Amino acid sequence: AQSVTQPDIHITVSEGASLELRCNYSYGATPYLFWYVQSPGQGLQLLLKYFSGDTLVQGIKGFEAEFKRSQSSFNLRKPSVHWSDAAEYFCAVGPFDTNAGKSTFGDGTTLTVKP
């Protein structure tokens, strides 16, 4: 069974500081990995995704993520955080192949940005 762990429930960073959000996954085959962001009371917005190729993927809003197969990790990074980045961030793993299209999500990391 696939699973996703986001070890940090809550992270606080100062505006302008760098950010790294951790994600570890468990999946028995080739993973299809995502990061989503959710503002309060809103749906999820796709930041970036990884399937294959370059292990460093670029997303929207200046975010990037690095896939490390040996560590089963897909950490999200941003070099300089803006106050508008305060939100909840979800890592998800989806299946490659099969007809089972569902994604499995972590429980999220809440990001607070200090002025």
Place this chain on the structure above:
Amino acid sequence: DTGVSQNPRHKITKRGQNVTFRCDPISEHNRLYWYRQTLGQGPEFLTYFQNEAQLEKSRLLSDRFSAERPKGSFSTLEIQRTEQGDSAMYLCASSFRQGNLDTQYFGPGTRLTVL
């Protein structure tokens, strides 16, 4: 492309009542998913459709829940005899499967409160 839309955005109901939510996917997307999200948790998969066929249902989807996607376009999720434990955000997502890849785009969600 107007994105995934969901109606209503908020629903307050009394325990025991029936409720129905609607999801309109992105045009041409052949897959549609329903997830449930409770406070402090990531989205949990409920069910999904490929065109009009319901291909998978989670065991979270008790017999009080039913979902339909007539004609492979919009979908409805009905909850009968609501319970307080049904209070959650119900998220809809759609995707167009290309080969083995499936990227889900989420709607804003319907927040259900059962009194």
